[in-house]
Amino acid sequence: MNEAFISFLETSFLGIMMSAGSILYVQAALITILITFSIVGLKLGRECAGLFSKGAYYKRFKWILASTLKVTSLPLQVSREEKRSENALFYPFQHLTSIWHEVDEVSYELRTAGREVAVFFHVFGKGSTLVKAAKKLRKALLSVKASLETRFPGLVLSIPSYEELKDIFKLHRGKPISAKRKAITVMLPSGERKICVLKASGGVDTTYSGLTQIDMLVRGLVQLDADASFIVCFKPVKKRFGVIRRNGPALSEKAAGLWSVSCYVLLELDEKDLELESKALQVKNILSTVFSSSSEKLEIKVVGGRALRKKYHAVSMKRSFEKSFELSSLKLSALTNLPMKGVPGLNLMVKPEFNIPPERIFQGDGVKVGYVVFEDKKLFPFNLKLEHLRKGVAVLGAIGSGKTRMIMRAAQSIAADYKIPILIFESKGEFASLIETLSPDMLEKVIILRPGSPYAPLKINLFDPGEMMPDEYARRLFGLLNAVFRSMFREDSELTVQMSRVLSDVLPEVLRTKEARSIEGFFHILREYGRREGQNPNIFSTVSALEARMNVFLRGILGEVFNTKSSNVSIDDLLKKVTVIDFSYLFSNGGNKEDAQLIMNLVMLHVFQAGLRRVNVNTLSHLVIVDDARFLIPEVFVRRSTSDTTAIEDMITLERGKGQGLILVCQDPSVSRIALANCNTRIVFRLSFKSQSEEEFVRMSLNLPEGQKEFLLTQQNRSAVVKIPEYPHPFPIITQDYDVKEVTPTMVEKHNRTYHPYLFKDSEKIDVNQFLEWVASMGSVTLEQAAKQMKMRLSNMKEVIKKLEREGYLLIKDEKIFIKSC
16 A cells, blocks of 8 residues: 555544544544555455566565576586585585675575476565566666676576576466365466475584585485475575674674575476375475484475465465574575586586686787687677788687687678688588678679589689699699599509509609690590500509599599589689688588598699799788688598698698688597697687597697696587687687578579679680670770670680680780781
């Protein structure tokens, strides 16, 4: 009843007294007031209850709001207070004393359902109006959350969703329909359920050794296989807060704060369950065993059905009911402690201590990919600096841990903000989303290639050395072919000595002869070699065996890529644009990782050789990203001699001074140790290890102490440990989320045909008459103008012009192209 209404009644009463002056009028006035109070009381005392987006509410004479904090992750040894007395441990209680002045009522709930465990803290706000109750609730909720997270570093609390709240407060949505001696029957939206409550009171033992009381209680309730909630509701006992003795050896119980406590276990059973009494007896024995000792005894009794029905609204909101008993914060902590051991349904997180680098380290040119964190709180942005990329970055993490999303964000920022060309190898088809996320003015510099596909074709002349010396390219190509043959012909684990000798003799001859640089040219020279060496009795069988092996480059996916006389991408495409070579089509159409390894290493050979021609710089000028480094460095190369290295290993060790950057992304460290060891920046997400050596390698590369290595196995998604050259210690980060836009094959083809139509046409398919008419209309043109007009690569256009010059149609003078006059 509000103050204005009371003031109105008092004024009316005094007015009647002054005007009447007789007993009769006074009696009539009193009767009027009593009737008015009764009517208003009935109206104000009407019950209403329900749920809102953040919790539950109940109103009769005043508003009671409840909101819930759910424990979603527990730090390891969260409940241990390293303070020993006679080989026993005491619980931490400081968080309880800190909230003593801030809360009206709090409930701790340990719930077991379906052999899974959940822990909740229900915080209540009370007020005569909804606004007042909401203000108190907000203040109390913030206080409880801050105290718990401060006292238990690494504890993760969250407010449940509305659907979760409907399950947490499902009894609040029900209605009791009958009461028996030891239980009531409740009608819920899901059907009828029996509810039994066992109330506990008395003394609580606050010491433990080994398992905590809460851990023992969890195991007992889980083994009971019952839907049970252990609820401890506590309210501060005001004006009883003791004084700390300055000279005393320890805090008195009153100095720790007194609480009015209501403790009970709520059992929920199906209506047809006949084991109510046996389960109630087992719960009683579990509670008595866990919390009682020789000096302290917890008394447990079953609440009668009629009493339970009267107080149903309190039980349904996890609030106190019936008589309570008083406990200090120290003893209350034994009842409301958090599980210390792993339990089903709750994550037990290892939370090591990390040193945090100064923010100034991350200033300068770079891309923001996340935040440096301390105790799960974001401190400042984590920028992956361009200098880090130039010196090599290794990113390790299990599938789904967030490593690829982080690199996709970095690639987009590098291309958009710094206009640095990137070559990307991937196999999931995700980097094609760059054509949707980059600005329109950048799209002409993005090429999407999917080897073997008709809509994003990649054509490579296997025998084109590009910028490399023929003999050096022949040696590299021999190693790649040997790796391919080893994977394809299992019965012959590798080339015989005779086949190796023949192949090593033929390859240089093919590459030295420009006209022979094709599959057909290789076969021709191989057969000529066989005829020259005819005196060798086994030469023809060796030649036939090599032909059979080389035929794999004429069929299937490899045939689509290598059965060509000229490549459809140039070295300029690889070094001056954002080029994505995506193997998703290859893998989904019969290709294997050995096919991808061959293509990747051939491309990298040309990129490496071209990079050597760049001048020495101290800035990033080109970046290579490998989304799965296992494809780039085949195991066969790791097992060969130390002089036989891959292009990626050569690049990372020899081209740092040329501005060449590298990002290696892998699911585990089972790739070249040469490459990983030369990446100065390491970012490790959640990771599992195949061997002890892998675990030790990663731990040592991060400079991670022995006791913290388990943290790598339990990290949450998007969380990682980082080691950078500027700071000697590893530190934690959390990456930003990145939304990958879906890109269909039709969208990829449309993009390529719009900006890179030369990918789809060969030099022989040019309309010569149309081209000559255009040149005649222009008078003279440059090579670049001709290539742009005919939508062809420069190298292909150059070949067409030379052919037309030989045939007498064109004249080239001072880098200008004219129509040759008759």
